[in-house]
Amino acid sequence: MWNNRAPTTQMLGRFQPWHDGHRWLIDQRLNEGKKVCIAVRDTSLSDSNPFTAKQVKSNVENELSDLISSGLVKVVIIPDIESINYGR
Numbered sequence: 001m002w003n004n005r006a007p008t009t010q011m012l013g014r015f016q017p018w019h020d021g022h023r024w025l026i027d028q029r030l031n032e033g034k035k036v037c038i039a040v041r042d043t044s045l046s047d048s049n050p051f052t053a054k055q056v057k058s059n060v061e062n063e064l065s066d067l068i069s070s071g072l073v074k075v076v077i078i079p080d081i082e083s084i085n086y087g088r
Helices: 020-031 053-063 065-069
Strands: 008-013 035-042 073-079
Touching: 008 020, 020 035, 035 053, 053 065, 053 073, 065 073
Parallel strands: 008 035, 035 073
Antiparallel strands: none
16 A cells, blocks of 8 residues: 655656656666656657557556555556645
């Protein structure tokens, strides 16, 4: 089960397509004892974005099913945001 209070890294991207480099980045954070929330940007379809956000989410969930079922990874879809701003 996903624990919202555990230290968590958010990974934001298109993930089009999912590749070994994405998995490597996630594994680095998991190896540090962090959980990972993968935020899939809901981009418009184009030559560089051939998959819908739902398709990307499904592909990532298939690739990481073991990590998701163990509560280490969560995948969500977010709007195609234009900036990230955070406070302290």
